[in-house]
Amino acid sequence: MGLRERKKQETVRRIAETALRLFVERGFDAVTIAEVAEAADVAVNTVYNHFRVKEDLVLPPSEASADRLAGIVRARGLGVSAARAVLDQLREEIRQRARTIGLSPGFGRVLPMMLAAPTLSARLRDLGEQMVTELAALLAGETGAAQGDPVPGLVAAQIGWAHSLLYGEIGKRTVAGERPDDIAEAALTLLDAVEGLLSERVLTYATRKDT
Missing domain, CATH: 1.10.10.60 (Homeodomain-like)
Known part of the structure; x- marks a missing residue:
């Protein structure tokens, strides 16, 4: 550089x-x-x-990108499904206390400011919807789904739900003043519960195969 x-x-x-x-x-x-x-x-x-x-x-496009979920799935390895790629990435970010997951130092002061600003709150909501839309398009393309097939969108929505649920849990505990280590432990427990609730079809959908 x-x-x-x-x-x-x-x-x-x-x-x-x-x-x-x-x-x-x-x-x-x-x-x-x-x-x-x-x-x-x-x-x-x-x-x-x-x-x-x-x-x-506050939300730079390089960090708060609509391509976040699709990017994680696009980069997955052989034998890894879309859902497991996202779950594995989220677990790794939690363990690293990554800024992308809201566990960086000082975030407890930043989050309330973000939630109090209508334009920032709206941008966060829109961002979540855009992530699901882009992921659905990627899944449809990778699986060769027919036009009008609802499955890619449904799978993307469930992955997006898990992603949003995790952020909501971390945010709630952050605002409550819990320690980052305690938040991380609770977040990992939540992801385990989410994975247990997802159907086998979702967990194996769009598994990358050797071409």
Whole structure:
């Protein structure tokens, strides 16, 4: 990575961290882009060059992507089904206390701010729906499902349900002030229960075979 790219990444990081601090302190709607720029010691245009809209400062497309579930399934190995790929990935993120799963340090202060902001809450809901839509399209393509076949969408919806359920549980426990280690243990227990409830057809659907 060259010096120019490193400086760019440092600027992006500084803007995002500054914005998040201000949003947590004062509320998302109460802080303007101009105030973020001033606090981060950059021009307003610099903020917009890196973050298309204000919500991207909290939910950057690179991390909060509609392709998240489809991307996990697309990258699965031989002999792994769509559902198990997602369940395995979620378990790994929990064990790593990953930011993507909401177990990173300080998230307990960030989540209430996000839930209190209507545009951020709406974006989270829309993101969940988009993840399911993109996953359904991927499953339909991979399995060669006929047009109008409801199965890819139903399987995607159940995987999306498990994903949303996990985030909801982590969020609830985070807001309640539970320790990350306790939240992680409860999250893993929840995933085990979810897997036990999913049918064998869902758990084996779209298993990747050697072509």
